[in-house]
Amino acid sequence: MPPVIDREKCVGCGTCADICNSHIFVHEPDKDRVPRVRFPDECWHCRACERDCRQGAITMRYPLSHLMLNMEPIG
Numbered sequence: 696m697p698p699v700i701d702r703e704k705c706v707g708c709g710t711c712a713d714i715c716n717s718h719i720f721v722h723e724p725d726k727d728r729v730p731r732v733r734f735p736d737e738c739w740h741c742r743a744c745e746r747d748c749r750q751g752a753i754t755m756r757y758p759l760s761h762l763m764l765n766m767e768p769i770g
Contacts (some may be wrong), residue, residue, distance in 0.1 A: 696757065698753050700713070707729060708750075711730055714744060
């Protein structure tokens, strides 16, 4: 599942596209100020884009398999 960019918060700096090792984002400021997620299925969920976004414009959507890895045991 891909990262989600909040268009209201994004200032179009392109940091997310610059730091992504998987080249998930494409930033073409002449076409759109906000970067787009080009390869959503290739995201490693490393959260580098989310952590480095100064505006807090990126949130992650995690697959269920990733969410279950961080669950506390019941009991």
